[in-house]
Amino acid sequence: xxxxxxxxxxxxxxxxxxxxxxxxxxxxxxxxxxxxxxxxxxxxxxxxxxxxxxxxxxxxxxxxxxxxxxxxxxxxxxxxxxxxxxxxxxxxxxxxxxxxxxxxxxxxxxxxxxxxxxxxxxxxxxxxxxxxxxxxxxxxxxxxxxxxxxxxxxxxxxxxxxxxxxxxxxxxxxxxxxxxxxxxxxxxxxxxxxxxxxxxxxxxxxxxxxxxxxxxxxxxxxxxxxxxxxxxxxxxxxxxxxxxxxxxxxxxxxxxxxxxxxxxxxxxxxxxxxxxxxxxxxxxxxxxxxxxxxxxxxxxxxxxxxxxxxxxxxxxxxxxxxxxxxxxxxxxxxxxxxxxxxxxxxxxxxxxxxxxxxxxxxxxxxxxxxxxxxxxxxxxxxxxxxxxxxxxxxxxxxxxxxxxxxxxxxxxxxxxxxxxxxxxxxxxxxxxxxxxxxxxxxx
Ligand code: 5CA
Numbered sequence: 001x002x003x004x005x006x007x008x009x010x011x012x013x014x015x016x017x018x019x020x021x022x023x024x025x026x027x028x029x030x031x032x033x034x035x036x037x038x039x040x041x042x043x044x045x046x047x048x049x050x051x052x053x054x055x056x057x058x059x060x061x062x063x064x065x066x067x068x069x070x071x072x073x074x075x076x077x078x079x080x081x082x083x084x085x086x087x088x089x090x091x092x093x094x095x096x097x098x099x100x101x102x103x104x105x106x107x108x109x110x111x112x113x114x115x116x117x118x119x120x121x122x123x124x125x126x127x128x129x130x131x132x133x134x135x136x137x138x139x140x141x142x143x144x145x146x147x148x149x150x151x152x153x154x155x156x157x158x159x160x161x162x163x164x165x166x167x168x169x170x171x172x173x174x175x176x177x178x179x180x181x182x183x184x185x186x187x188x189x190x191x192x193x194x195x196x197x198x199x200x201x202x203x204x205x206x207x208x209x210x211x212x213x214x215x216x217x218x219x220x221x222x223x224x225x226x227x228x229x230x231x232x233x234x235x236x237x238x239x240x241x242x243x244x245x246x247x248x249x250x251x252x253x254x255x256x257x258x259x260x261x262x263x264x265x266x267x268x269x270x271x272x273x274x275x276x277x278x279x280x281x282x283x284x285x286x287x288x289x290x291x292x293x294x295x296x297x298x299x300x301x302x303x304x305x306x307x308x309x310x311x312x313x314x315x316x317x318x319x320x321x322x323x324x325x326x327x328x329x330x331x332x333x334x335x336x337x338x339x340x341x342x343x344x345x346x347x348x349x350x351x352x353x354x355x356x357x358x359x360x361x362x363x364x365x366x367x368x369x370x371x372x373x374x375x376x377x378x379x380x381x382x383x384x385x386x387x388x389x390x391x392x393x394x395x396x397x398x399x400x401x402x403x404x405x406x407x408x409x410x411x412x413x414x415x416x417x418x419x420x421x422x423x424x425x426x427x428x429x430x431x432x433x434x435x436x437x438x439x440x441x442x443x
Contacts, residue, residue, distance in 0.1 A: 038145025
């Protein structure tokens with residue numbers, strides 16, 4: 001992509017309405033634009049990151065054996081009356097009528113609809129286990145939408161649902177989700193700590209939230225600092241292996257880590273004092289096991305081995321896809337701007353032409369641009385007629401991990417500059433060496 005043709009409405013000044021750094025930087029870097037309270041348009045740069053996060057979520061879900069599907073954003077109220085949640089959900093649910101006067105709603109989550117699909121088609125234990133998920137827009141009419149995409153009213157969420165014959169099988173699905181979420185967040189450059197939580201309007205007893213520690217987080221959390229030493233480390237997992245998933249769950253959830261809703265001061269005191277931490281975190285996902293709550297309410301039954309009809313055991317599992325864009329920025333930025341982890345960066349590297357219009361510099365940039373693209377990467381080439389300082393400031397703000405800087409002076413010596421956004425370290429090298437180095441980072 002060439003910056004001269006790109007829609008990147010960067011802001012020089014800090015927008016007054018933004019209270020936290022990720023919101024500020026998303027607005028300043030031209031990633032989003034507010035349309036109404038808690039409702040945003042995703043501009044080209046923001047959409048790129050959102051799609052990259054979505055892709056990682058899809059890939060990790062498929063690895064865990066879960067199937068992607070898509071349900072509508074608009075649902076009829078009938079199913080929600082059957083489950084009893086039409087009344088329970090309260091003002092967070094956006095309700096309206098269609099032209100025939102039927103009660104409709106914008107989906108805040110989809111337990112009812114998926115259970116309806118299930119009960120219409122699955123009758124036997126032989127069709128279990130089954131886990132399906134979608135990545136779809138949700139709407140919750142939050143009392144206090146704030147912090148940009150962190151607490152939106154309209155937001156993008158992965159929601160997955162497992163159907164199992166027994167509690168034991170459903171708990172394996174729960175564990176499997178926990179493990180796959182650890183992989184998912186790690187690929188985004190995040191440490192997200194599973195913490196025992198409260199199930200809220202979803203219901204059920206077993207639930208963990210995944211929290212990214214950040215001062216600006218909305219949740220107060222209590223944990224044993226030893227949990228921050230745990231690292232998943234890209235382990236390969238056999239997701240069908242019940243013992244393996246169980247042991248990873250134990251590894252990551254045995255030490256004390258709880259949100260304020262489930263915090264137990266007496267238990268917490270058993271953690272050695274120097275390891276007892278009280279901090280804030282951003283909730284980027286939550287998993288639930290709620291047993292037969294929805295299957296009983298909606299009559300989702302299967303025949304078991306003995307030919308008896310039994311309600312299926314279920315759980316649901318969410319990832320805040322749009323919230324993650326903000327969470328990643330909270331975890332990775334400096335005073336100049338965003339620092340994208342390589343796993344989610346909107347462009348793999350930037351190319352800065354220090355002297356646009358200089359025949360040699362232009363030719364060298366074009367050549368870099370083409371070679372990187374031919375290697376399957378997406379560079380963002382700043383080919384605008386602007387001063388170098390402005391170009392650097394834009395690149396720092398939008399946070400691409402690598403920057404190639406090309407100018408007439410360096411080219412005379414056969415070199416360009418390769419700079420890392422995170423380290424700030426820059427090195428001179430031949431264009432070929434720089435290309436190879438960038439390609440190697442993404443292999
Ligand atoms: N049905 C379950 C699991 S699929 C569910 O809805 N879970 S949830 O309520 O915990 O939402 C899942 C994730 O969506 C949360 O962990 C959070 O990361 C994200 N999320 C929830 N509300 C918002 C919001 N208002 N704005 C942005 N993200 C949100």
